[in-house]
């Protein structure tokens with residue numbers, strides 16, 4: 001006996017007259033006083049099964065006992081439906097299986113929610129993920145993911161990239177997050193770190209002569225979860241020897257193209273746009289600007305240098321957004337609240353009404369010349385940011401994004417891929433009182449800036465780049481440091497002493513002394529890419545078993561405590577550090 005001859009979505013008119021077995025889950029069941037109709041379903045679709053008590057009393061008895069989501073096997077002849085029963089909305093709508101045998105293979109309790117019900121709370125969906133995945137949305141998303149990943153593999157291999165597996169149990173790899181650690185029974189008191197990325201291994205592979213490496217790598221980072229962030233995510237991780245950064249970009253653009261083509265979609269135009277980080281911050285207030293709408297930020301620092309309006313005159317930087325709408329008082333109040341959330345002190349504005357008359361508490365301080373610069377079309381609003389450039393960019397960037405959405409300026413039909421280039425190598429951390437890496441500490445330095453490393457670290461431009469799609473950062477990469485002496489200088493700027501560097505990254509420094517070719521690469525965030533391709537707002541929708549926002553995995557209930565014996569064996573004593581934020585709740589935001 002074979003369980004099934006066709007999948008449920010496959011029978012067609014051409015199969016009429018064949019004797020078939022079908023197996024799947026029971027969907028809708030209709031009892032027509034005698035005849036029983038059951039929708040038999042699997043991921044390919046639905047086939048209607050009819051059971052006629054006159055033909056087969058045993059099958060009819062089984063059919064009466066069937067409830068939603070029972071697993072069934074039906075056997076019988078495929079017949080044409082009566083003309084008035086044809087369902088043109090269903091690929092199998094012209095046929096039905098006239099079952100003379102119906103077997104209940106497996107029963108189901110009453111479900112906590114109906115398959116494909118769209119109104120189910122996310123925590124319930126994650127708790128019963130197998131039922132959620134049985135539905136159309138998750139089936140589509142997981143299959144889309146598999147198609148894209150297999151396209152990536154084919155493409156990378158066609159270019160001579162070699163898939164090399166790197167360890168999960170390793171030493172800390174700094175990518176800006178905390179490490180998850182694993183205790184080692186055989187060496188009590190010692191811990192492996194799970195890799196935040198295979199960064200160091202892929203660099204070592206270049207020194208080892210692999211030339212072109214790739215991997216669909218799992219990256220594990222202990223950081224707060226968000227719509228585009230999980231503890232675990234997948235990267236198309238790439239490294240190549242002797243590259244120019246354009247070579248890396250070309251490879252990644254090809255991978256994007258391959259994914260679009262595998263899904264039967266029109267790929268985005270190539271090459272992707274490129275924009276230096278400075279420019280992205282100045283014009284869009286963001287290092288991952290959404291270019292599907294304009295609403296650009298303009299600079300007014302020079303214009304307002306001599307302003308009567310003290311706040312402008314005294315500010316390091318004054319910039320403004322020209323909004324193509326006459327915003328109301330209430331809207332401006334709301335935007336001001338938003339600006340304050342982002343660290344702004346307030347929100348200066350000029351509203352130009354239909355007649356072009358200006359309405360604003362600050363207009364009286366501005367000269368005619370200043371007003372002339374800011375005056376736009378009638379029925380528009382100018383919003384200002386004044387202060388340190390970083391703050392101004394943050395506030396105006398956030399307002400730009402919000403207004404783009406709220407005013408319907410985003411062209412949803414458009415796809416905008418962008419390389420953001422020339423990031424600073426370091427940023428100053430107020431919290432830690434030291435320079436930290438903008439990306440990771442192995443990022444290359446623009447050759448002409450090497451001499452500034454010690455004297456003016458903030459001015460050093462790196463050889464890194466990010467890929468952005470419609471305002472989502474899809475990943476980062478760089479040309480790396482391949483000279484030991486330069487790597488040591490960077491560590492020193494980061495406040496890592498030579499001894500610490502030796503202890504943490506001694507192997508890397510050693511590798512760099514043994515014939516390290518120039519190399520560079522990229523870590524492409526697969527889950528973010530998939531979420532965007534699937535039109536999903538959250539990467540959890542493309543991951544089979546994601547963590548909820550609290551950091552728990554609702555189906556298995558992980559993480560859990562360990563039995564005392566296991567802790568003892570590991571040499572671990574648990575001390576109470578209290579609950580951490582987000583830990584007690586189930587929230588899935």
Ligand code: ASP
Pocket residue numbers: 175196197198199219238475476477478521522523
């Ligand atoms: N390892 C980096 C990351 O995970 C990517 C790279 O630089 O290749 O962001």
